[in-house]
Amino acid sequence: MELVDLAATPQGQSDFVRYLAQVCDQTGVEYASYAAASPVNGKVFAFTTYPDRWKQHYMQQELHLADPTLHTASRSIAPVDWSRLERTESFNSVFDQARDFGIPDVGLTIPIRGPYGETGLFSVTSSTTPEDWLKLRKRIIADLQLAAVYMHDRVMKSDRLIDLLRYPALSRREIEILQWVAAGKTQQDIGDILSISPRTVEVHLRSSREKLNALSTAQAVGRAISMGLISPS
Amino acid sequence: MELVDLAATPQGQSDFVRYLAQVCDQTGVEYASYAAASPVNGKVFAFTTYPDRWKQHYMQQELHLADPTLHTASRSIAPVDWSRLERTESFNSVFDQARDFGIPDVGLTIPIRGPYGETGLFSVTSSTTPEDWLKLRKRIIADLQLAAVYMHDRVMKSDRLIDLLRYPALSRREIEILQWVAAGKTQQDIGDILSISPRTVEVHLRSSREKLNALSTAQAVGRAISMGLISPS
DNA sequence: AGGATAATTAGGGAAATCCCGTATTTAGGA
DNA sequence: TCCTAAATACGGGATTTCCCTAATTATCCT
Structure with a gap:
């Protein structure tokens, strides 16, 4: 699993980072981050307003593999407050x-x-006390939820990102054949349907795999x- | 595909309908609905504050099969304003x-x-004019988004609903074996892992199918x- | 335009799956 | 309590998939 800082890529998507900074300003949180994971190639693409030092450390140490906030939230429907995470x-x-790098643990x-x-x-982090955080959270949670949806929607509509996240792209034939397999057809069936040899069907399935x-x-x-x-189907 | 009014089931989940009514009160919309679809058995489970007449008509006519709001939103990330739907x-x-039943077309x-x-x-509908709707929407969209997440979270945590949505029930062994198959294991592998004959593995797969x-x-x-x-996996 | 890379096509033989049985055990309803 | 349905467990033989190699065509990049 690889972590990619999208803001640092050639055609830097700095708009997204700017949007995160704007969320920080408007809601009063310290830092904001967005990460999108591809279910297949395992790559994680991220934007963040964290300081470069922490960002570099996080990437070098591959902390996204261990980060309990990512792990828990990716299995949840509702927002996950970090105070509720198990102390593993x-x-x-x-x-x-994070604390060593001056990153708050409230978020x-x-x-x-x-x-x-x-x-x-x-994700957002706040440098307030846990008590003040509860009040702040109550006030801004709806806005954060909306911002999260907006961010994800924009990222997914970005051609370059969707290519990266949807990668690996299967060929038209491969998808066509995989769709028939998912519909319960045998390789022989599919060969008949597409008027090609079942051996060819098998090759497309192999490359799909x-x-x-x-x-x-x-x-x-x-x-x-x-x-x-x-x-x- | 079958539409089930969950509030009308024996152990009526009236809490959810009450919550929808509360959302209406607090945001100033006319009606609110929630529907969850099972991808496989095709059943759609719903709560709504719509009048009974419309609810019955909707169910009898199986309008959920044609309803463009459901169809479009189920392929979207962000909220779908009905004014943006294609006029199909x-x-x-x-x-x-809906108009014949006095249901607004703004929502x-x-x-x-x-x-x-x-x-x-x-979904929510508003009896305001399209112009006023834009203002109202801007004010309440974040709260609606949060309410939607809350609602879905609660529904999915409701044992009875998740059982309904997950129907048909596979046996523990069948799920266990299917999970290993999805992880790429062969029947032989699975037999070794579970210490049973690969033939038995095959029988479980057959009944799963x-x-x-x-x-x-x-x-x-x-x-x-x-x-x-x-x-x- | 040329050259690299990927897509689509295909056959032979080995391996795995699938369909036909049977049998024992467990759970739930008449 | 007995009976039926479901879950669990195996085997033989036909079918299907999988791995090897390899040709031709498409596409992209410089």
Whole structure:
């Protein structure tokens, strides 16, 4: 799993970082971040207003692999307040490191999912006391939720990002054949339908498996569905 | 595809309807609805504050099959304002019928998705003019978004509802084995892991296919994933 | 335009799955 | 309590998928 700082890429998407900064200004939180994970290639793309030192440390140490805020929020529907996270080993490790870099440990993460099974995680941290945080949170939670949806919507509508997140792109034929497999057809059936040899069908399935990093066609179908490349039928 | 009015079921979940009514009061919209769709059995479960006449008509005519608000929002990330919907045949049909029942055609639908791929749709309608609606929407959109997330979270945490949505129930062994298949394991692998004969593994897969009405194991895996019975891995 | 990379096509043989059985155990309803 | 339905467990044989290799065509990039 690889973490990519999108603001640092050639065609830097600084608009998104600017939007995060604006959210900080308007809501009174200290830092804001957005990360989108591809369910398949495992890459994580992120924007953040965190200081460069922490950003670099986070990426170098690959903390996104251990970060309990990401892990918990990606399995939740509602926002996850960091005070409710389990005090696991990972939790202590990541939050201790953050504290060393002057990053507050008060905040929350909002998960946002789209129709392709992709997940966006929108986090903010506040330098207030835990008591004041409760009041602030109550006041701004609706705005944060809306900002998270807006951010995810914009990111997913960005051609470049959607290409990265939807990667690996299956070829038209591969998707067509995978869709038939998901509909319960055999390779022979599909060969007849498409007027090609069942052997050819099998080759397309093999390359689909490779691109999706799947061990079996069933796993490939599952991934393709959870990515929205095909629809269950 | 079947539409079920959850408030009318034996153990009526009237708390949810009460919550919708509360949303109406606090935001100034006329009606509010929530619907959750199971991707596989196609059933749609709904709560609403609409008048009984419209509710009955909607269910009898199975309008949820044609309703463009549901169709569009279920493919969107951000809220869908009904004024932006395409004027298709379905659109005119459903909205004309609604008008006959005195239901406003001004409103929006907010899609909410959870970690299992399930989708919730939260809709409100306003009896204001389109111009006033823009102002009202701007003021309440964040609260509506939060209410939608809250509603979906609560519904999904309701044991009875999640059981309904996850129907048909596979046995523990069937789910366990299907999960391993989705993880790319062969029947032999799974037999070794579970210390049973690979033949037995195959029998469980066969009954899984039958219950999910799937022609192949790959199709069964796809359905199980889109139902949230198992998670893609 | 040329050259690299990816897409689409295909066959032979090995491996795995799927369909046909049977049998024992468990759970729930008449 | 007995009986039926469902869950669990196995095997033989036909079908299907999977892995190897490899050709031709498309597409993209400089």
